[in-house]
Amino acid sequence: GAVVSQHPSWVICKSGTSVKIECRSLDFQATTMFWYRQFPKQSLMLMATSNEGSKATYEQGVEKDKFLINHASLTLSTLTVTSAHPEDSSFYICSALGAGGGKTYNEQFFGPGTRLTVL
Amino acid sequence: SQQGEEDPQALSIQEGENATMNCSYKTSINNLQWYRQNSGRGLVHLILIRSNEREKHSGRLRVTLDTSKKSSSLLITASRAADTASYFCATDTGGYNKLIFGAGTRLAVHP
Numbered sequence: 001g002a003v004v005s006q007h008p009s010w011v012i013c014k015s016g017t018s019v020k021i022e023c024r025s026l027d028f029q030a031t032t033m034f035w036y037r038q039f040p041k042q043s044l045m046l047m048a049t050s051n052e053g054s055k056a057t058y059e060q061g062v063e064k065d066k067f068l069i070n071h072a073s074l075t076l077s078t079l080t081v082t083s084a085h086p087e088d089s090s091f092y093i094c095s096a097l098g099a100g101g102g103k104t105y106n107e108q109f110f111g112p113g114t115r116l117t118v119l
Numbered sequence: 120s121q122q123g124e125e126d127p128q129a130l131s132i133q134e135g136e137n138a139t140m141n142c143s144y145k146t147s148i149n150n151l152q153w154y155r156q157n158s159g160r161g162l163v164h165l166i167l168i169r170s171n172e173r174e175k176h177s178g179r180l181r182v183t184l185d186t187s188k189k190s191s192s193l194l195i196t197a198s199r200a201a202d203t204a205s206y207f208c209a210t211d212t213g214g215y216n217k218l219i220f221g222a223g224t225r226l227a228v229h230p
Contacts, residue, residue, distance in 0.1 A: 004161075006161075032216060034217070034218070036220075041225075042222075042223075043207060043220045043221060043222050043223050044162075044207070044220045045220075046217060046218070046219065046220075049217060091159070093161060093162070095162075095218075097216055106167075106216075107152065107164055107167060108164075108216070108218060109164070110154075110161045110162040110163075110164075111161055112160060112161040113159070113160065113161045115159070
């Protein structure tokens with residue numbers, strides 16, 4: 001149990017376009033989802049925390065108008081990179097906390113990541 | 120901002136040897152977790168140690184936590200080539216279950 005998927009696994013887009021990345025919890029209800037960004041050979045940097053049905057909380061330095069997060073259901077959160085530029089090229093990873101099958105999960109379960117390349 | 124540092128940044132060993140990675144952090148924590156990441160993939164949760172625990176084992180993994188020194192170590196015994204990956208520590212400081220990741224150690228295990 002506790003599987004998180006992301007779609008797409010990779011995407012290449014032109015500068016100026018918007019890209020949407022989906023994060024789904026497959027077998028549990030994710031009350032909280034987190035979005036991270038990871039540059040090559042670096043660690044994960046938390047971008048934002050989203051709770052189902054409420055606005056996301058962004059970390060300092062992350063532009064909320066550029067990285068739109070929607071957590072409209074207990075199994076889906078989306079990250080939209082608006083007007084993407086080459087410096088937005090990165091590996092985006094989501095994680096989820098929640099409950100399912102009678103269990104409450106205290107650890108975050110991570111998706112496989114989405115590699116975004118902006119040309 | 121990153122919570123802490125890990126050392127070494129990179130570690131290269133032979134199969135069968137033990138690998139030790141260290142993590143230091145700056146603020147008080149609820150728990151500390153270790154994750155593994157294969158190149159270009161998502162994270163796999165290895166072990167969680169709570170702030171009131173000093174040592175924890177899981178298979179070939181041994182984690183210690185010294186809250187007075189704000190540090191933790193991950194020991195992988197009898198390493199295998201399949202252990203080649205990046206290893207990250209992450210601290211939960213109690214604020215909304217947010218995790219703050221260390222810089223990571225890239226481990227290479229040679230057959």
